[in-house]
Amino acid sequence: MSPSPVSRIALYYRFTPLADPEAVRLWQRTLAASLGLTGRIIVSPQGINGTVGGPVEAVKAYVRATREHPAFRALDVTWSAGSAADFPRLSVKVRPELVAFGAPERIRVDERGVVGTGEHLTPQQLADLVAERAATDSPVRFLDGRNSVEAAIGRFEGAVVPQAETTRDLLAAVDSGALDHLKDAPVVAYCTGGVRCEVLSALLKDRGFAEVYQLEGGIVRYGEAFGDAGLWRGELAVFDRRMATRFTDDAETIGRCHLCGEPTSDLRNCADPACTTLEVRCAACAAAHPDHRCHVCAERSAA
Numbered sequence: 372m373s374p375s376p377v378s379r380i381a382l383y384y385r386f387t388p389l390a391d392p393e394a395v396r397l398w399q400r401t402l403a404a405s406l407g408l409t410g411r412i413i414v415s416p417q418g419i420n421g422t423v424g425g426p427v428e429a430v431k432a433y434v435r436a437t438r439e440h441p442a443f444r445a446l447d448v449t450w451s452a453g454s455a456a457d458f459p460r461l462s463v464k465v466r467p468e469l470v471a472f473g474a475p476e477r478i479r480v481d482e483r484g485v486v487g488t489g490e491h492l493t494p495q496q497l498a499d500l501v502a503e504r505a506a507t508d509s510p511v512r513f514l515d516g517r518n519s520v521e522a523a524i525g526r527f528e529g530a531v532v533p534q535a536e537t538t539r540d541l542l543a544a545v546d547s548g549a550l551d552h553l554k555d556a557p558v559v560a561y562c563t564g565g566v567r568c569e570v571l572s573a574l575l576k577d578r579g580f581a582e583v584y585q586l587e588g589g590i591v592r593y594g595e596a597f598g599d600a601g602l603w604r605g606e607l608a609v610f611d612r613r614m615a616t617r618f619t620d621d622a623e624t625i626g627r628c629h630l631c632g633e634p635t636s637d638l639r640n641c642a643d644p645a646c647t648t649l650e651v652r653c654a655a656c657a658a659a660h661p662d663h664r665c666h667v668c669a670e671r672s673a674a
Contacts, residue, residue, distance in 0.1 A: 378454030379427040380410070380611075381434055382564040382591060384420040384469065385446045386484040392416055392465045399437070400463040406433050409458035410611075417469040417480045419443060420566050422611070425455040442482075449564050449591045457611040470570050473539040477577070478570055489560060489572030489583035494596035497559060497586055501602065504557060512553050516541065516562035516571045517608070520649050524615055524626035524636040525590075525605030527561060536648070536667065538567060545574050557582040563607065565589040594618035606636040614638045614649075628653040630660065641665035 389395055392414045399412050403423055408430065410423035423433060437443050468475045479486040492500060501511045513530035515522045518540070522532040531553065533544040544550055558580055560568040568585040575583045586593060590607055597603065598619045605625040606615045615636045624634045628651060635653040640646075641664050648665040656663075664672075 377427045378425060379430050380422060380424040380451045380453035380457065381430050381448050382422045382451060382589075383434070383437075383446050383448040384418065384564070384566040384569075385443050386418040386469060386480045386569055387442045387482055388480055389414065389416055389418060389442060395419065395440075396463050396465050398440075400461070402436055403433060403461055403463065406430075407455065408433055409455040409461045411458070412461075412463040413466050413469060414463070415466045415469045417475070417478065419446075420469045422458075422564075423461075424453050424457050424611070447565065447588070449588045450595075451591055451609075452616065453611065453613060457613050459612070470567050471538050472542045472570055472574075474542055478573065485569045485573050487573045487576050488569055489558075489576060489585040491587040492559065492584050493587050494593045494601075497584075497593070498597070498601065500557070500559075500584070509556055512556045512558050513602075514550070514553065514558050514560045514571075514575075516560045516567045520638065520651065521563075521608035523651050524624075524638065525603065525607050526625075527559075528602050528604055530561075541567075541571060542574065545571075545578055550575075551578075554578075554580050557584065559584045559586060561586040561590060561593075563589050563609070564591050599623070608638060626651045628656055629666075630656040630663070641668055643668050 396414045406429040408423045408425040412421035434448055438446050504511050513527040515526055515530045515532045518535045519532055533541055535541050560572045562568045565588050572583050572585040599621045604623055606617045606622055608615050615638055624636055626636045628635050633653050637653055638649045639652045639657055641648050642662045643664055646668055648667045650665050
């Protein structure tokens with residue numbers, strides 16, 4: 372019996388103006404399906420963002436073909452362990468925004484990407500900046516650009532985590548002034564693969580933040596470089612069947628079960644099939660409370 376082919380997941384994005392997103396959507400669906408890939412691809416007038424999985428040679432062929440498009444030659448790709456089995460199907464959709472902040476009119480995109488973003492830092496440049504500023508009156512502050520459930524099981528040490536159920540809540544946190552105490556500090560925004568922070572860092576700069584950076588390639592690329600020996604703590608939440616992944620066997624478990632408080636990195640869906648809210652819940656509580664509804668549904672029922 373021949374060995375199974377090695378599989379990988381590619382996370383990628385490219386902010387660039389697209390005149391005909393629907394034509395790009397049709398091409399991308401045909402391309403990905405022809406290679407047997409699964410995953411999620413978003414196309415918008417602002418560019419493309421996707422996560423696809425499958426045999427590594429098929430994923431590489433997909434990336435090469437996508438980069439042949441003039442608009443996507445500078446496609447930013449980050450690789451992760453996984454396969455097509457980690458996604459239920461292939462989904463390719465057109466959306467008004469590449470990241471759903473709910474404010475497409477506030478984000479300017481040109482052929483070079485989002486206009487006015489924070490300075491991009493590689494994992495090593497980030498480590499150097501943190502070390503350089505550690506002994507000063509203005510140490511680096513990390514800002515989590517994900518939702519609070521993702522941050523509950525893994526985050527950078529000392530990170531500021533806004534109370535955010537959705538990406539729109541991040542915009543609200545910026546606009547409300549809830550993050551203004553960071554305005555004069557060197558702020559590094561980070562997210563899973565980097566795409567959300569392209570927008571978030573631009574919003575912070577527009578708000579008047581003095582020194583804004585973003586982690587290039589996101590947490591995934593940082594984990595590739597440093598594993599669990601750097602500033603990252605815990606596990607990484609991912610939005611496929613894996614739900615969470617760890618960089619090494621030395622990863623800490625910093626998440627706590629929403630019901631019993633025991634250490635766990637397990638993310639579980641609400642019992643309401645129409646709800647997309649995740650909670651941190653351990654295996655024992657999941658078995659004991661199979662009909663448990665998330666806090667969002669509970670608050671809605673009580674209102």
